[in-house]
Amino acid sequence: MPEPAKYTVDDDSCIACGLCHVRAPENIEMDEEAMTAHVVRQPANDEEEDACHEAADYCPTGGLNSAKPETTNG
Numbered sequence: 001m002p003e004p005a006k007y008t009v010d011d012d013s014c015i016a017c018g019l020c021h022v023r024a025p026e027n028i029e030m031d032e033e034a035m036t037a038h039v040v041r042q043p044a045n046d047e048e049e050d051a052c053h054e055a056a057d058y059c060p061t062g063g064l065n066s067a068k069p070e071t072t073n074g
């Protein structure tokens with residue numbers, strides 16, 4: 001089974017709109033003071049992976065990023 005993507009928030013791009021927290025409340029929380037979102041837990045199951053993937057798609061600024069783990073060919 002492939003490893004799930006790892007999610008991160010780019011503080012400089014995030015405008016704290018809250019969409020990602022609404023979509024993936026188990027994984028992403030808002031930091032009202034810092035005006036940014038934080039990934040508090042990487043997705044632990046398919047449901048959370050889907051939620052985080054959608055949250056990254058919905059993010060209006062591209063501030064929520066997913067990175068697939070490095071794979072080696074050969």
Ligand code: SF4
Binds near residue numbers: 015018
């Ligand atoms: S959806 Fe994007 S811009 Fe909005 S709070 Fe989340 S990371 Fe920030």
